[in-house]
Structures are given as structure tokens and as C-alpha cells.
Amino acid sequence: MxxxxxxxxxxxxxxxxxxxxxxxxxxxxxxxxxxxxxxxxxxxxxxxxxxxxxxxxxxxxxxxxxxxxxxxxxxxxxxxxxxxxxxxxxxxxxxxxxxxxxxxxxxxxxxxxxxxxxxxxxxxxxxxxxxxxxxxxxxxxxxxxxxxxxxxxxxxxxxxxxxxxxxxxxxxxxxxxxxxxxxxxxxxxxxxxxxxxxxxxxxxxxxxxxxxxxxxxxxxxxxxxxxxxxxxxxxxTCKAITLAGNNVNHSSIVTVMARNGTEFGIKVSGLGDQWFTGLAEIGRGQLMPGLSPSDVNRDMGDSAITETLGLGGTARSISGSRQDATNITLQLYGITEAESDAFEIPALDGRGSPMGFDILKIVEKNIRPAVNSGLAHKHMNHPSAGVGFLHPPMEAFVDAAIGFGDLEI
Amino acid sequence: MxxxxxxxxxxxxxxxxxxxxxxxxxxxxxxxxxxxxxxxxxxxxxxxxxxxxxxxxxxxxxxxxxxxxxxxxxxxxxxxxxxxxxxxxxxxxxxxxxxxxxxxxxxxxxxxxxxxxxxxxxxxxxxxxxxxxxxxxxxxxxxxxxxxxxxxxxxxxxxxxxxxxxxxxxxxxxxxxxxxxxxxxxxxxxxxxxxxxxxxxxxxxxxxxxxxxxxxxxxxxxxxxxxxxxxxxxxxTCKAITLAGNNVNHSSIVTVMARNGTEFGIKVSGLGDQWFTGLAEIGRGQLMPGLSPSDVNRDMGDSAITETLGLGGTARSISGSRQDATNITLQLYGITEAESDAFEIPALDGRGSPMGFDILKIVEKNIRPAVNSGLAHKHMNHPSAGVGFLHPPMEAFVDAAIGFGDLEI
Structure with a gap:
């Protein structure tokens, strides 16, 4: 190790x-x-x-x-x-x-x-x-x-x-x-x-x-x-930073989290350019008037690169009260490698934001990152469905950990 | 009472x-x-x-x-x-x-x-x-x-x-x-x-x-x-609101706190237009480069109307750490009559800011309001001396309370 x-x-x-x-x-x-x-x-x-x-x-x-x-x-x-x-x-x-x-x-x-x-x-x-x-x-x-x-x-x-x-x-x-x-x-x-x-x-x-x-x-x-x-x-900006940490042999740090509206994919520093994917969740949250959860598309967008680096749901989840958000951030310190020097959590008196999700810790502790996201309507040609929160599928991290394990053994 | x-x-x-x-x-x-x-x-x-x-x-x-x-x-x-x-x-x-x-x-x-x-x-x-x-x-x-x-x-x-x-x-x-x-x-x-x-x-x-x-x-x-x-x-905006609360007979609520660079003066709702004053303090805080505390003028400005209504040092004192500021705000609830509906303290999960300083509570509890303020240089024709914090002189509140007592007896 x-x-x-x-x-x-x-x-x-x-x-x-x-x-x-x-x-x-x-x-x-x-x-x-x-x-x-x-x-x-x-x-x-x-x-x-x-x-x-x-x-x-x-x-x-x-x-x-x-x-x-x-x-x-x-x-x-x-x-x-x-x-x-x-x-x-x-x-x-x-x-x-x-x-x-x-x-x-x-x-x-x-x-x-x-x-x-x-x-x-x-x-x-x-x-x-x-x-x-x-x-x-x-x-x-x-x-x-x-x-x-x-x-x-x-x-x-x-x-x-x-x-x-x-x-x-x-x-x-x-x-x-x-x-x-x-x-x-x-x-x-x-x-x-x-x-x-x-x-x-x-x-x-x-x-x-x-x-x-x-x-x-x-x-x-x-x-x-x-x-x-x-x-x-x-x-x-987040992409430039996470990219700098990519392609370090044997590193289990997540450098990409991104969704195409069907699947949620991750990349891991030590695993090159390979994607590891799982079915994307459907975000829950605040929907536009007249919409119901069944109108919402599966999670979509590269914007989870912000969560990857300690922003978004990592820093301040919108999944509940302010205290809920703080609790989520505190939990995420358990699956990250470091704390940011650039990003401080105001609710934690300026403690550095959780930085560097570790697939091995995620799988071992069974704790997933938290993502805030805009929500798309599941049908094309519809405007935004609202804003919500969700988690990446554990499958992606497990697959990556297996791939990682193969390399490490 | x-x-x-x-x-x-x-x-x-x-x-x-x-x-x-x-x-x-x-x-x-x-x-x-x-x-x-x-x-x-x-x-x-x-x-x-x-x-x-x-x-x-x-x-x-x-x-x-x-x-x-x-x-x-x-x-x-x-x-x-x-x-x-x-x-x-x-x-x-x-x-x-x-x-x-x-x-x-x-x-x-x-x-x-x-x-x-x-x-x-x-x-x-x-x-x-x-x-x-x-x-x-x-x-x-x-x-x-x-x-x-x-x-x-x-x-x-x-x-x-x-x-x-x-x-x-x-x-x-x-x-x-x-x-x-x-x-x-x-x-x-x-x-x-x-x-x-x-x-x-x-x-x-x-x-x-x-x-x-x-x-x-x-x-x-x-x-x-x-x-x-x-x-x-x-x-x-603060003045318009505090003015609306002025001239209520028998009210001991402070409706003005203001300083002329020599004296700190207050007005009280039930005491008409009378000023009650005391020697203004010299603010302590962050001075411009090259200045020492002896360069700073006594407190000056009508801007303490913000503190009067629950902003400034009432909401977030700059006298110390974030926790110090929160402690000051918590203390000020003890000398105010109400909590603001419009202004919420983020560090207190949105609790309404302390509103309506009561001269009787101030004198009884011996707790003074807290003021954030720009600092002037004590000599004319000098630029700003910095920014700091201070308290109003207790004398002003005591004088007002005596005046108030006379009326109430």
C-alpha cells in the first residue's frame, strides 16, 4: 500500500x-x-x-x-x-x-x-x-x-x-x-x-x-x-488541475467524474485514459413548475469536475439543510486523500475542501461522492427540469478498483 | 414596566x-x-x-x-x-x-x-x-x-x-x-x-x-x-426604519447611534429628539501601513445606524475570529428587544439579527453594543487610518436611562 x-x-x-x-x-x-x-x-x-x-x-x-x-x-x-x-x-x-x-x-x-x-x-x-x-x-x-x-x-x-x-x-x-x-x-x-x-x-x-x-x-x-x-x-479551471494529477502510476485518485445523460463515468489517475462507468442516477431536488420526478433525465454533464476537485456537492451539498451539507462534507473527508489549499469551507471555519477522491476508500467505506447538478428534461427540446443532487453509481468505483487491483497485484 | x-x-x-x-x-x-x-x-x-x-x-x-x-x-x-x-x-x-x-x-x-x-x-x-x-x-x-x-x-x-x-x-x-x-x-x-x-x-x-x-x-x-x-x-434605509420606530412614548429603544469624531451620541424612541452623549472611543483594528493607534481619531460617522438596526458589528463583529463575532452577536440578543425578520445571521443558521437596543437592558446588564467602523486619521487632510471596532460609551446610555427614569417615575 x-x-x-x-x-x-x-x-x-x-x-x-x-x-x-x-x-x-x-x-x-x-x-x-x-x-x-x-x-x-x-x-x-x-x-x-x-x-x-x-x-x-x-x-x-x-x-x-x-x-x-x-x-x-x-x-x-x-x-x-x-x-x-x-x-x-x-x-x-x-x-x-x-x-x-x-x-x-x-x-x-x-x-x-x-x-x-x-x-x-x-x-x-x-x-x-x-x-x-x-x-x-x-x-x-x-x-x-x-x-x-x-x-x-x-x-x-x-x-x-x-x-x-x-x-x-x-x-x-x-x-x-x-x-x-x-x-x-x-x-x-x-x-x-x-x-x-x-x-x-x-x-x-x-x-x-x-x-x-x-x-x-x-x-x-x-x-x-x-x-x-x-x-x-x-x-x-478544475479540469486543468485534475488533469495535472492524472497519469500518476499506482495512484487511486479520481481525476474525472462526468455523465452523458445515460452513464456516469470516472477516470482514475493510475489507470490512464480508461473510463469506468455505471448507470447514472436521476437527480432529486427542486423541479420546474409542473414537472414530476418522472420527467427528469438521468444525470448529465461534465460539470461534476467541480465536485471532483472539492466544489459543488463536495463543498456544499444542496440535498438538505445547511447542517446536512456540512455533514456530507465531513463524511467526504473519509474518502478523499487531502484538503484543498485554495478552497475553504465556510461552515467548517475555513477547513480546506475535501480533495482527491480515492476509489479504494470509496469502495472500502461504501461512501460515494455527492453531486449537485442541473437537471435536464428526459425529452429533447424541453427546457431545464430544475436543479438537484445525486450520487455516482458505486459500480463505476468498484470496476475501477478491480482494474486497479489487477494492476497492483 | x-x-x-x-x-x-x-x-x-x-x-x-x-x-x-x-x-x-x-x-x-x-x-x-x-x-x-x-x-x-x-x-x-x-x-x-x-x-x-x-x-x-x-x-x-x-x-x-x-x-x-x-x-x-x-x-x-x-x-x-x-x-x-x-x-x-x-x-x-x-x-x-x-x-x-x-x-x-x-x-x-x-x-x-x-x-x-x-x-x-x-x-x-x-x-x-x-x-x-x-x-x-x-x-x-x-x-x-x-x-x-x-x-x-x-x-x-x-x-x-x-x-x-x-x-x-x-x-x-x-x-x-x-x-x-x-x-x-x-x-x-x-x-x-x-x-x-x-x-x-x-x-x-x-x-x-x-x-x-x-x-x-x-x-x-x-x-x-x-x-x-x-x-x-x-x-x-436603516435610518428610514429606525425613524419609523422613533417617538413612541415610553419606549426605551435606541433609534440613533452616531459619532461626530469627538462624542458618541444616541437617541431613544421615547425621549424625543434629545441626544445623549459620551466621549467616543478610539477604534482598534487594522491600520493603514505606517500608522500606530495614536494616529487614530475618535470614532466618527453616522454609519453606526447600521449597528442600530442589527447590521455591522451587531451581525458580524470584526473584533476577532468568526466565533468571537458569533459570541458577540449572541450576547447582543440580551440587550435587544427583538430579532429582525429581514436580516439573518448566517453563522446562527439564519436567526434574525438582534434588533432594537434597549437602554434599560444595556445599563442593567452592563453590556454595550458593538460597532465596526472605518477609522479616520486624527489630523485633517490625512487619508483613512484603517478599519476597526469599538463600543459606544456607557455614559450615553446611563444618561438616557436617567432621563428615561425621570419620565417614567
């Missing part, structure tokens, strides 16, 4: 040495490794069209309509089924996307660079319409307003965001996340502090770059009304 | 029924009762030039220079000494101002109206230069940049703020304060949440009203860099 312990310490050390900063915006096809026109990146572990859930299918259709590769829903579906278009996980391309996590070649992405290693990771730009409904492509909606909004992001928002980031120089998101946690955000499904703090870093550049008052007003109102606008670059 | 108990319950009831909203911006001379050209309003209880501290004198000079009533420091001092200019407390004109609290006739003020009674109260606009130094008139600085900034406020900022408030309709600050408390602000000396939330309500109107990008950039950066930009309208 000493080998594993040392390997885990090394993985944590590398993660703590990571120094990710937001350095710019660029087109996916020009930055994301092996990105190509007929490739659609999606959240979670690999999946086929046949096994994909309604909202993931809807979002894939949305991506193909946006790219102009398909003229309609039927053509889009056929292209994927016929293999004219490939589906691959964002995570396998050093990228992350919330909910369906669709990234296509023409989309602009945030570029986050680990200044310690030079390694770059990517996330898309929030496609929220600011309508408080979640009627956007990432929830599986491919109506015209959602697609038009993607085009507006490319024509207007992304270039201005890029200039704002350039004007700000490198934007260091870690202090923003740390401060926001202390202000009560979970930094996954609640960002009442993080989004305004992120906006503040962008504001001088936005004001300088954007000469058109109407556009400026639209952008600022959109960011305010989105609320989770900062989620995407925060996810990329 | 039943008479007092009933009177205090009535005072609390009236305060809880108050419904203050920010309705606009206007010139002091056109709105503040009995405002006139040769009147300077200041923080705290009444004071003469002879007894005024350095920073209060500096701020009075600043006000006279701004008005063009005096050409220089000497002339300004002479005008006050000769009685050509009157000094009166803001509070005696239904107004409040932080630190020196200088309001002159040409200055623009926030107008906060209690929608339940129609009563209006006023506060000036933050004159912070956004330089992180506090080299502004309210700290007793009357250098040219500080005076120029007051002119810029009148020519540029105030009209745009007025249009932004009009565009927003009535701005309800109570939910902003409540939310900010839960996000960790004390809402007196820390407003990391409150100022951005206030800015958010102003932003659509600012973007609409301000066609000049350079001006817009200056305003937004100023508000971000001020940090306490929301303090003034929050003080007016």
Missing part, C-alpha cells in the same frame, strides 16, 4: 502545483486537440446514438444545425447513426462542457492554461439565453432561438469576451472560486458571488472593446441573468 | 412595518428639511468648531471649499467660528452620512422613502475616489482631487445615478442587505456582496443613461474600487 500512498501523495502534489489561468478564447477547431468538422464532443463517457438520452440527442441535433451540417432533426440523427459524424467525450480532448456539453468545430471555447506545465484545457461558453428557463442547446433544446443564440455567441459575444480577457491579462479564477465559496456559493449550481466576480474581471475590457451600447447592455444583462455564466471557465 | 414593554413592542412593530425604498437622487437644498446655503450637516451629535476633531474640521473645510463659500482653509475656519456658517447633525434633518458625514446644500443625496408612511430620509453619495486610500472629504481630506471629485459627482455621477434609479423604478435595498449578510458581508465595513448587488440594480439604467463610454467606464470602475459604494443608501 505504500506504493499507492506515495502515488496518491504525488498526484495531490501535482494538482496543488497546477496554476491554471484563463488566457483567452479561440475556435474549437483551432485549439482542441484532434478537433474536426465532423466531430461532436459531448459530456461524460463515450456513448452511441442508440444509448443516448433525449436531451443529449437534442443537443447533438442542435450542434449539427448550428454547424449547418444538417438541415433538420431527421438529417442530424441519420448522420450520427450512419457514422458521418463522430461522437466523442469532451474529456478525451482535454475539454469540458456543462449538461450535454456539446462542442462543435466552429464553436468558441475558453482556453485555460496551466502555467506550471503549459498544458491547455478548454470549455465552451455558456449558451444560456438568460430566460431563467434553460431553453438552450446544452439542455437538449434545438429550437430556432437556441440555435440563433449560438450564432450570436460566435458573431458577437465570443470576440468581445476574447478581447476582455486579453485586456485583463491572464484571469486567475482560483481566488474568485475561493472567495465565492466563502460567500456561500457551491460553485457548481449556485454562483451568486462567482458570476459577478468573474464579470468584474471582464468589465473593463468589455467596456473598452464594445462600442455599441445595445450590445454591451445585452451582454451584461445576459451574464447577470444567466447566473451560472462563470461555470464553464470554472470547470476548465 | 408593562408600559415600557408595550411601548417597545410598538416601536419594533412600527420598524418592522416600515418599507423603505430608494426612489431617487436630488439636491440637498431641494429635499432635506430646513437645508440652507450656510448650513453644514455633519455626522453624530451636535458639535462646535472648538470641540471638533481634525478630520471633522477638514471635512467641514472641504464642504465650504466645494460650495465656493470659502476660498481656503483659514477662511473656512473663520466662517464657522464667526457663526457665518452653522453646523448641525445630519440626523436632526432626517439624513445620514458616513465618517464626517458632511452634506452641504449643493450636494446630491439619495432619497429613501418609507412607502408605509411616506416619510423620506437622505444620505449623501459616496465620495470615495476609488484609490483604496480613503483620501476623500469624508475622511477629512480637502486637497484638490477630493474637492474636484465632489464636483464630478455633481456634474456627472449624480445625474446618471438618478436616471439609473428612475429606470430601475424603486430600488428595494432590504433584500440586497439580507442577501449580502448571508454572503458574509457585515453591511457596514464589508460589502463584497452588497456593492455588486447594488450595482446590478443600477446597471441597466446606467447603460441606458450614459452614452459616453469613458464616463461609463469611470463610474463602473469607481463603484467596483470603492467597495463601500452601497453603504450610503444602506444607511438611509
Amino acid at each position: 505504500d506504493v499507492i500512498r506515495q502515488a496518491n501523495a504525488e498526484a495531490i502534489k501535482r494538482m496543488k502545483q497546477a496554476n491554471p489561468t484563463l488566457v483567452g478564447i479561440g475556435k474549437a477547431k483551432e485549439h482542441i486537440p484532434e478537433m474536426r468538422e465532423n466531430l461532436i464532443l459531448h459530456a461524460g463517457p463515450p456513448i452511441t446514438w442508440a444509448r443516448a438520452s433525449g436531451p443529449l440527442k437534442g443537443a447533438i441535433i442542435g450542434g449539427l444545425l448550428f454547424e449547418g451540417l444538417a438541415k433538420n432533426e431527421e438529417e442530424a440523427a441519420r448522420m450520427v447513426i450512419d457514422g458521418e459524424v463522430d461522437l466523442e467525450p469532451c474529456h478525451d480532448h482535454r475539454a469540458v462542457g456543462p449538461m450535454a456539453g456539446i462542442i462543435t468545430s466552429s464553436m468558441s471555447v475558453y482556453i485555460v492554461e496551466d502555467q506550471s506545465s503549459g498544458q491547455r484545457v478548454y470549455s465552451n461558453i455558456s449558451d444560456d439565453l438568460g430566460d431563467f428557463l434553460g431553453s438552450s442547446v446544452r439542455f437538449g433544446v434545438f429550437e430556432k432561438p437556441a440555435i440563433d443564440h449560438l450564432h450570436w455567441i460566435e458573431s458577437t459575444l465570443a470576440p468581445l469576451l476574447g478581447q476582455a480577457i486579453e485586456e485583463a491579462g491572464h484571469i486567475d479564477l482560483l481566488p474568485i472560486i475561493g472567495r465565492s465559496l466563502l460567500m456561500g456559493d457551491d460553485c457548481h449550481v449556485t454562483m451568486d458571488a462567482a458570476t459577478p466576480l468573474f464579470l468584474r474581471t471582464l468589465m473593463p475590457g468589455l467596456l473598452k472593446a464594445c462600442g455599441d451600447r445595445e450590445t454591451l447592455t445585452k451582454i451584461i444583462n445576459l451574464i447577470y441573468n444567466d447566473g451560472l455564466f462563470a461555470l464553464n471557465p470554472i470547470m476548465a | 408593562d408600559v415600557i414593554r408595550q411601548a417597545n413592542a410598538e416601536a419594533i412593530k412600527r420598524m418592522k412595518q416600515a418599507n423603505p425604498t430608494l426612489v431617487g437622487i436630488g439636491k440637498a437644498k431641494e429635499h432635506i428639511p430646513e437645508m440652507r446655503e450656510n448650513l453644514i450637516l455633519h455626522a453624530g451629535p451636535p458639535i462646535t468648531w472648538a470641540r471638533a476633531s481634525g478630520p471633522l474640521k477638514g471635512a467641514i473645510i472641504g464642504g465650504l471649499l466645494f460650495e465656493g463659500l470659502a476660498k481656503n482653509e483659514e477662511e473656512a475656519a473663520r466662517m464657522v467660528i464667526d457663526g457665518e456658517v452653522d453646523l448641525e447633525p445630519c440626523h436632526d434633518h432626517r439624513a445620514v452620512g458616513p465618517m464626517a458625514g458632511i452634506i452641504t446644500s449643493s450636494m446630491s443625496v439619495y432619497i429613501v422613502e418609507d412607502q408605509s408612511s411616506g416619510q423620506r430620509v437622505y444620505s449623501n453619495i459616496s465620495d470615495d475616489l476609488g484609490d483604496f486610500l480613503g483620501s476623500s472629504v469624508r475622511f477629512g481630506v480637502f486637497e484638490k482631487p477630493a474637492i474636484d471629485h465632489l464636483h464630478w459627482i455633481e456634474s456627472t455621477l449624480a445625474p446618471l445615478l438618478g436616471q439609473a434609479i428612475e429606470e430601475a423604478g424603486h430600488i428595494d435595498l432590504l433584500p440586497i442587505i439580507g442577501r449580502s449578510l448571508l454572503m458574509g458581508d457585515d453591511c457596514h465595513v464589508t460589502m463584497d456582496a452588497a456593492t455588486p448587488l447594488f450595482l446590478r440594480t443600477l446597471m441597466p439604467g446606467l447603460l441606458k443613461a450614459c452614452g459616453d463610454r469613458e464616463t461609463l467606464t469611470k463610474i463602473i470602475n469607481l463603484i467596483y474600487n470603492d467597495g463601500l459604494f452601497a453603504l450610503n443608501p444602506i444607511m438611509a
Whole structure:
């Protein structure tokens, strides 16, 4: 076990040495490794069209309509089924996307660079319409307003965001996340502090770059009304850090937790790029008016990369009272390797957030991580179903532990 | 004692029924009762030039220079000494101002109206230069940049703020304060949440009203860099509520706590407009680099109206650790009449903030309120000395209790 312990310490050390900063915006096809026109990146572990859930299918259709590769829903579906278009996980391309996590070649992405290693990771730009409904492509909606909004992001928002980031120089998101946690955000499904703090870093550049008052007003109102606008670059920040801890031989630390709407998948530092999966749970929580739990899709999105690094449900579960959340966090110290230096739990007087889930501890103690998440409607073309909480399937950790055991024996 | 108990319950009831909203911006001379050209309003209880501290004198000079009533420091001092200019407390004109609290006739003020009674109260606009130094008139600085900034406020900022408030309709600050408390602000000396939330309500109107990008950039950066930009309208909100509880016969509830840099004064609901005073303490806390406690002026400012209503040091003292702050708040429940419905203490699982200090309980239990405060340098024309904490002098409460006893016997 000493080998594993040392390997885990090394993985944590590398993660703590990571120094990710937001350095710019660029087109996916020009930055994301092996990105190509007929490739659609999606959240979670690999999946086929046949096994994909309604909202993931809807979002894939949305991506193909946006790219102009398909003229309609039927053509889009056929292209994927016929293999004219490939589906691959964002995570396998050093990228992350919330909910369906669709990234296509023409989309602009945030570029986050680990200044310690030079390694770059990517996330898309929030496609929220600011309508408080979640009627956007990432929830599986491919109506015209959602697609038009993607085009507006490319024509207007992304270039201005890029200039704002350039004007700000490198934007260091870690202090923003740390401060926001202390202000009560979970930094996954609640960002009442993080989004305004992120906006503040962008504001001088936005004001300088954007000469058109109407556009400026639209952008600022959109960011305010989105609320989770900062989620995407925060996810990329978490990805950059967990990636730094990946591929340490013999380490049993989880470096990815992600869901494709059907399966929940994890990656483990010492097990290379292999996914270990299980059926994703259906989140319980606060549903949009008129919906019942049977309307909710299985868990979806790469945003559990926040939980992987100690944010979201790890830091402040939304599963119950504030005390319940604290109890969950306390329990999670039992299945993690370390405590964060960057993220402090306000309810625990600033104790570092649980960091580095250990598959061996998870299996041994039979305690699973806790995930906060947006909920998609199980049918495509429906807006968000609400927000909730859930656990990863134990199966994924057991499979990984078995694989790990094989290696270790 | 039943008479007092009933009177205090009535005072609390009236305060809880108050419904203050920010309705606009206007010139002091056109709105503040009995405002006139040769009147300077200041923080705290009444004071003469002879007894005024350095920073209060500096701020009075600043006000006279701004008005063009005096050409220089000497002339300004002479005008006050000769009685050509009157000094009166803001509070005696239904107004409040932080630190020196200088309001002159040409200055623009926030107008906060209690929608339940129609009563209006006023506060000036933050004159912070956004330089992180506090080299502004309210700290007793009357250098040219500080005076120029007051002119810029009148020519540029105030009209745009007025249009932004009009565009927003009535701005309800109570939910902003409540939310900010839960996000960790004390809402007196820390407003990391409150100022951005206030800015958010102003932003659509600012973007609409301000066609000049350079001006817009200056305003937004100023508000971000001020940090306490929301303090003034929050003080007016607190003043509107405490005023609603004033003048209830036989009530022993404190409705004003304010300091003029020499004396700390209070008013009591059942004792009309009379001030009860004692020597103000010198705050201890975090000083600006190079300063020692002997550089700090006695406590100054109307901003203790926040503590009077359950914010600031009442909700989250900065006198020590987070646990110390919680212990102080718990102790203050022993000298208050009620608990706030609008303000919740996050460290106490949302328990309402202590509300309605009772002079009889304060004297009987020998426990004084706790105040967070900005600290002025004891010499005029010096920037801020830092931030600290202190207690009101027991003398003021004892005097009031004696006065109260006379009435009650």
C-alpha cells in the first residue's frame, strides 16, 4: 500500500502545483486537440446514438444545425447513426462542457492554461439565453432561438469576451472560486458571488472593446441573468488541475467524474485514459413548475469536475439543510486523500475542501461522492427540469478498483 | 414596566412595518428639511468648531471649499467660528452620512422613502475616489482631487445615478442587505456582496443613461474600487426604519447611534429628539501601513445606524475570529428587544439579527453594543487610518436611562 500512498501523495502534489489561468478564447477547431468538422464532443463517457438520452440527442441535433451540417432533426440523427459524424467525450480532448456539453468545430471555447506545465484545457461558453428557463442547446433544446443564440455567441459575444480577457491579462479564477465559496456559493449550481466576480474581471475590457451600447447592455444583462455564466471557465479551471494529477502510476485518485445523460463515468489517475462507468442516477431536488420526478433525465454533464476537485456537492451539498451539507462534507473527508489549499469551507471555519477522491476508500467505506447538478428534461427540446443532487453509481468505483487491483497485484 | 414593554413592542412593530425604498437622487437644498446655503450637516451629535476633531474640521473645510463659500482653509475656519456658517447633525434633518458625514446644500443625496408612511430620509453619495486610500472629504481630506471629485459627482455621477434609479423604478435595498449578510458581508465595513448587488440594480439604467463610454467606464470602475459604494443608501434605509420606530412614548429603544469624531451620541424612541452623549472611543483594528493607534481619531460617522438596526458589528463583529463575532452577536440578543425578520445571521443558521437596543437592558446588564467602523486619521487632510471596532460609551446610555427614569417615575 505504500506504493499507492506515495502515488496518491504525488498526484495531490501535482494538482496543488497546477496554476491554471484563463488566457483567452479561440475556435474549437483551432485549439482542441484532434478537433474536426465532423466531430461532436459531448459530456461524460463515450456513448452511441442508440444509448443516448433525449436531451443529449437534442443537443447533438442542435450542434449539427448550428454547424449547418444538417438541415433538420431527421438529417442530424441519420448522420450520427450512419457514422458521418463522430461522437466523442469532451474529456478525451482535454475539454469540458456543462449538461450535454456539446462542442462543435466552429464553436468558441475558453482556453485555460496551466502555467506550471503549459498544458491547455478548454470549455465552451455558456449558451444560456438568460430566460431563467434553460431553453438552450446544452439542455437538449434545438429550437430556432437556441440555435440563433449560438450564432450570436460566435458573431458577437465570443470576440468581445476574447478581447476582455486579453485586456485583463491572464484571469486567475482560483481566488474568485475561493472567495465565492466563502460567500456561500457551491460553485457548481449556485454562483451568486462567482458570476459577478468573474464579470468584474471582464468589465473593463468589455467596456473598452464594445462600442455599441445595445450590445454591451445585452451582454451584461445576459451574464447577470444567466447566473451560472462563470461555470464553464470554472470547470476548465478544475479540469486543468485534475488533469495535472492524472497519469500518476499506482495512484487511486479520481481525476474525472462526468455523465452523458445515460452513464456516469470516472477516470482514475493510475489507470490512464480508461473510463469506468455505471448507470447514472436521476437527480432529486427542486423541479420546474409542473414537472414530476418522472420527467427528469438521468444525470448529465461534465460539470461534476467541480465536485471532483472539492466544489459543488463536495463543498456544499444542496440535498438538505445547511447542517446536512456540512455533514456530507465531513463524511467526504473519509474518502478523499487531502484538503484543498485554495478552497475553504465556510461552515467548517475555513477547513480546506475535501480533495482527491480515492476509489479504494470509496469502495472500502461504501461512501460515494455527492453531486449537485442541473437537471435536464428526459425529452429533447424541453427546457431545464430544475436543479438537484445525486450520487455516482458505486459500480463505476468498484470496476475501477478491480482494474486497479489487477494492476497492483 | 408593562408600559415600557408595550411601548417597545410598538416601536419594533412600527420598524418592522416600515418599507423603505430608494426612489431617487436630488439636491440637498431641494429635499432635506430646513437645508440652507450656510448650513453644514455633519455626522453624530451636535458639535462646535472648538470641540471638533481634525478630520471633522477638514471635512467641514472641504464642504465650504466645494460650495465656493470659502476660498481656503483659514477662511473656512473663520466662517464657522464667526457663526457665518452653522453646523448641525445630519440626523436632526432626517439624513445620514458616513465618517464626517458632511452634506452641504449643493450636494446630491439619495432619497429613501418609507412607502408605509411616506416619510423620506437622505444620505449623501459616496465620495470615495476609488484609490483604496480613503483620501476623500469624508475622511477629512480637502486637497484638490477630493474637492474636484465632489464636483464630478455633481456634474456627472449624480445625474446618471438618478436616471439609473428612475429606470430601475424603486430600488428595494432590504433584500440586497439580507442577501449580502448571508454572503458574509457585515453591511457596514464589508460589502463584497452588497456593492455588486447594488450595482446590478443600477446597471441597466446606467447603460441606458450614459452614452459616453469613458464616463461609463469611470463610474463602473469607481463603484467596483470603492467597495463601500452601497453603504450610503444602506444607511438611509436603516435610518428610514429606525425613524419609523422613533417617538413612541415610553419606549426605551435606541433609534440613533452616531459619532461626530469627538462624542458618541444616541437617541431613544421615547425621549424625543434629545441626544445623549459620551466621549467616543478610539477604534482598534487594522491600520493603514505606517500608522500606530495614536494616529487614530475618535470614532466618527453616522454609519453606526447600521449597528442600530442589527447590521455591522451587531451581525458580524470584526473584533476577532468568526466565533468571537458569533459570541458577540449572541450576547447582543440580551440587550435587544427583538430579532429582525429581514436580516439573518448566517453563522446562527439564519436567526434574525438582534434588533432594537434597549437602554434599560444595556445599563442593567452592563453590556454595550458593538460597532465596526472605518477609522479616520486624527489630523485633517490625512487619508483613512484603517478599519476597526469599538463600543459606544456607557455614559450615553446611563444618561438616557436617567432621563428615561425621570419620565417614567
